[in-house]
Amino acid sequence: MAPSTQFEVAQPPKDAASAISFAPESPTRFLVSSWDKNVYLYEIATSDEEHTANLVQTYTHQAPVLDVCFGANDNEAYTAGMDWTVRRLDLTNSTQTVLSKHAAPVRCVVYSPQQSLVVSASWDSTLHVHSPSSPETHLTIALPGKPHALAASPTKLVVAMTARLVHIYDLPTLSKALATLAQTGTQPADIKPWQQRESSLKFLTRAVSCMPSDAGYATSSIEGRVAVEWFEDTPESQSRKYAFKCHRQTAPDEEGGGDVVYPVNALAFHPVYGTFASAGGDGTVALWDAEAKRRMRQYQRFPNSIAAVDFSRDGKFLAIGVCPGFETGMEDYSGQGQTSVFVRELGETEAKGKGSK
Amino acid sequence: MGKKKRGHPDVEELISRPWCYYCERDFEDLKLLISHQKAKHFKCDRCGKRLNTAGGLSVHMNQVHKENLEHVENALANRQGLDTEIFGMEGIPEDILQQHNQRIIQNYYTAQAERHAATGNPPPGASGVQGPTKKIKVETPDEIKKRLAEHRARVAAQKAGGTGSAGATPADGQSPGQSASPFPPPQAGYPYPPTGVAAVPGVPVPGYTPPQAYPPTYPPGAAPPPGAFNNLPARPPNNGVPASNLPQRPPYGAPFYPAPGAPPQGYPGASTVDELVANAGRQGDDIDQMIRMAEAGIKPPAKAAEEPAAAADKKGKKDKEKNTRMVYADTEVSPEEKMARLPRYAFVPPV
Numbered sequence: 034m035a036p037s038t039q040f041e042v043a044q045p046p047k048d049a050a051s052a053i054s055f056a057p058e059s060p061t062r063f064l065v066s067s068w069d070k071n072v073y074l075y076e077i078a079t080s081d082e083e084h085t086a087n088l089v090q091t092y093t094h095q096a097p098v099l100d101v102c103f104g105a106n107d108n109e110a111y112t113a114g115m116d117w118t119v120r121r122l123d124l125t126n127s128t129q130t131v132l133s134k135h136a137a138p139v140r141c142v143v144y145s146p147q148q149s150l151v152v153s154a155s156w157d158s159t160l161h162v163h164s165p166s167s168p169e170t171h172l173t174i175a176l177p178g179k180p181h182a183l184a185a186s187p188t189k190l191v192v193a194m195t196a197r198l199v200h201i202y203d204l205p206t207l208s209k210a211l212a213t214l215a216q217t218g219t220q221p222a223d224i225k226p227w228q229q230r231e232s233s234l235k236f237l238t239r240a241v242s243c244m245p246s247d248a249g250y251a252t253s254s255i256e257g258r259v260a261v262e263w264f265e266d267t268p269e270s271q272s273r274k275y276a277f278k279c280h281r282q283t284a285p286d287e288e289g290g291g292d293v294v295y296p297v298n299a300l301a302f303h304p305v306y307g308t309f310a311s312a313g314g315d316g317t318v319a320l321w322d323a324e325a326k327r328r329m330r331q332y333q334r335f336p337n338s339i340a341a342v343d344f345s346r347d348g349k350f351l352a353i354g355v356c357p358g359f360e361t362g363m364e365d366y367s368g369q370g371q372t373s374v375f376v377r378e379l380g381e382t383e384a385k386g387k388g389s390k
Numbered sequence: 391m392g393k394k395k396r397g398h399p400d401v402e403e404l405i406s407r408p409w410c411y412y413c414e415r416d417f418e419d420l421k422l423l424i425s426h427q428k429a430k431h432f433k434c435d436r437c438g439k440r441l442n443t444a445g446g447l448s449v450h451m452n453q454v455h456k457e458n459l460e461h462v463e464n465a466l467a468n469r470q471g472l473d474t475e476i477f478g479m480e481g482i483p484e485d486i487l488q489q490h491n492q493r494i495i496q497n498y499y500t501a502q503a504e505r506h507a508a509t510g511n512p513p514p515g516a517s518g519v520q521g522p523t524k525k526i527k528v529e530t531p532d533e534i535k536k537r538l539a540e541h542r543a544r545v546a547a548q549k550a551g552g553t554g555s556a557g558a559t560p561a562d563g564q565s566p567g568q569s570a571s572p573f574p575p576p577q578a579g580y581p582y583p584p585t586g587v588a589a590v591p592g593v594p595v596p597g598y599t600p601p602q603a604y605p606p607t608y609p610p611g612a613a614p615p616p617g618a619f620n621n622l623p624a625r626p627p628n629n630g631v632p633a634s635n636l637p638q639r640p641p642y643g644a645p646f647y648p649a650p651g652a653p654p655q656g657y658p659g660a661s662t663v664d665e666l667v668a669n670a671g672r673q674g675d676d677i678d679q680m681i682r683m684a685e686a687g688i689k690p691p692a693k694a695a696e697e698p699a700a701a702a703d704k705k706g707k708k709d710k711e712k713n714t715r716m717v718y719a720d721t722e723v724s725p726e727e728k729m730a731r732l733p734r735y736a737f738v739p740p741v
Contacts, residue, residue: 038457068729097737115730115735138737179727236716236721255721256716293715294716296718314717358718359728360718361717361719365732383435
């Protein structure tokens with residue numbers, strides 16, 4: 034194939050992809066976690082002739098991996114597993130260390146480089162907050178509902194739960210509480226969220242992503258909608274929040290017309306321009322300018338639903354995890370053989386917003 | 391009645407406006423249309439180069455970026471093809487051109503009929519029949535008070551009887567005063583912002599909503615058109631209430647504009663375009679909304695008209711949304727949880 038700006042990864046995961054994460058330093062290194070119990074490490078190779086992404090290594094877990102993120106450097110990763118554990122994964126020697134164990138599968142894990150904290154969210158309705166430097170202890174924070182999505186900005190942690198609950202925690206506060214725990218051996222009695230909100234979206238939250246500018250975050254729901262909100266709790270800031278429909282298709286008239294509404298499975302903010310990508314069950318990825326409230330791009334349809342997206346740290350690449358989406362009424366599901374990972378090399382200004390008008 | 395323009399362009403002017411094959415927008419002149427096409431439909435998404443035609447863009451994508459252009463950006467669903475070579479108004483297939491003209495004509499007469507209904511003016515040439523509506527009825531304060539009292543009584547009766555008791559006033563549910571929404575009912579697919587969120591991207595597709603584009607203006611104290619309630623503020627009976635005093639549309643359009651090759655009865659061709667436009671609005675409402683954000687600034691009346699409606703017409707909104715099908719509809723349990731329950735992915739923790 035001629036040099037192209039979009040290419041497919043040669044050895045994709047064997048089953049559905051659950052998450053994609055780019056390395057904090059190298060812009061060409063990324064991890065994909067999969068329901069086939071493996072975490073895949075890829076390296077993008079660019080030459081004038083050809084762009085490829087090659088599988089460097091796989092790391093087998095004992096259960097499907099639901100989330101993955103990089104740690105402080107390019108050789109450290111954290112995984113969230115169906116086996117209830119949060120693990121630290123050393124990418125150089127494949128060593129896995131269990132950080133903590135929940136009482137149910139762990140849905141999400143995020144790493145905050147600014148606060149050096151690893152936070153995991155599990156279907157047992159708790160958050161665990163770990164410090165990689167002292168892995169012996171962790172904070173446990175009870176949540177009012179099952180978490181479905183988790184994201185960290187430089188100072189905030191956004192947890193989206195069932196019943197449209199959204200809690201925002203202040204990361205430095207969590208860091209202090211963890212330090213207290215390490216010193217005294219007792220966890221501060223009640224760790225309160227910095228803000229408690231109700232989601233702007235009426236349906237189950239699917240994904241959360243924070244603005245790299247620390248100003249706000251975006252959430253998406255199963256009902257083809259994305260909301261953009263700001264952290265600052267002033268009427269001015271709150272009145273700026275908005276939501277819009279996306280990832281929908283018009284059904285053919287013989288099926289009764291109307292819209293087919295797809296879940297918006299993943300969101301990712303561009304680290305440089307502050308624009309963001311949304312990925313939907315309709316197999317499309319769209320780039321949005323959060324400031325100008327405009328759609329900038331919509332890429333050509335991928336063969337299946339999109340489960341995960343992430344931008345590289347320099348914003349040059351966009352990795353897209355494609356696998357069949359789980360739909361209502363499915364008795365059986367398998368992403369086997371239908372999972373693929375695409376990498377798109379973005380043009381200079383492809384993801385750059387025009388700024389608000 | 392003499393010919394008055396009132397800022398409403400006549401149908402010849404409307405038809406002569408250049409319009410875009412890909413998105414059915416019309417423009418003041420050809421130059422604007424061509425620059426619109428270059429910016430919206432023939433712009434390379436890789437490097438921003440603006441080409442003159444879709445074919446040109448396809449060749450450009452092929453040679454410069456080694457990519458294949460598969461469809462024209464921002465185009466209506468069935469106009470995305472690359473095989474129709476369009477430049478400005480050139481190259482539009484004859485049948486599409488006809489459909490467009492039909493649609494313009496139909497919209498024009500619908501809007502005109504709305505205006506006549508709203509102002510109580512008779513359509514030109516029909517003055518004799520419409521005599522009564524022409525007179526501006528000046529109500530005495532007593533009459534107005536009586537009207538108010540009647541209205542209050544009715545509202546009270548309605549409250550007491552619930553919505554189902556339409557016995558005394560059969561058309562209550564549809565009474566124009568009550569459903570005072572600037573949304574004409576057939577305009578499905580309006581993008582509504584969700585509750586509690588600033589109505590931002592929800593800008594209706596302008597240009598396809600005659601009643602909005604020509605907001606009915608009522609002379610103060612004007613008599614309501616027959617067919618509407620005497621004791622309610624005038625509002626054209628656009629739904630439910632039989633528009634008995636309105637001349638039927640076909641007698642208007644047909645004799646004046648016998649379009650060659652047009653389908654015989656009604657305007658099936660035109661209605662499909664309307665449908666198409668509505669569908670495009672629905673399907674691509676994110677695009678269209680966003681694209682038309684700019685226009686929101688230019689056309690504040692459309693937006694202003696929409697906002698109170700969004701608040702007042704939540705019920706209508708729900709009705710419209712019923713027509714959607716969600717691929718994944720469980721609002722409590724995430725797809726991952728369901729997947730986790732499958733034997734295929736189950737993990738039995740070691741005891």
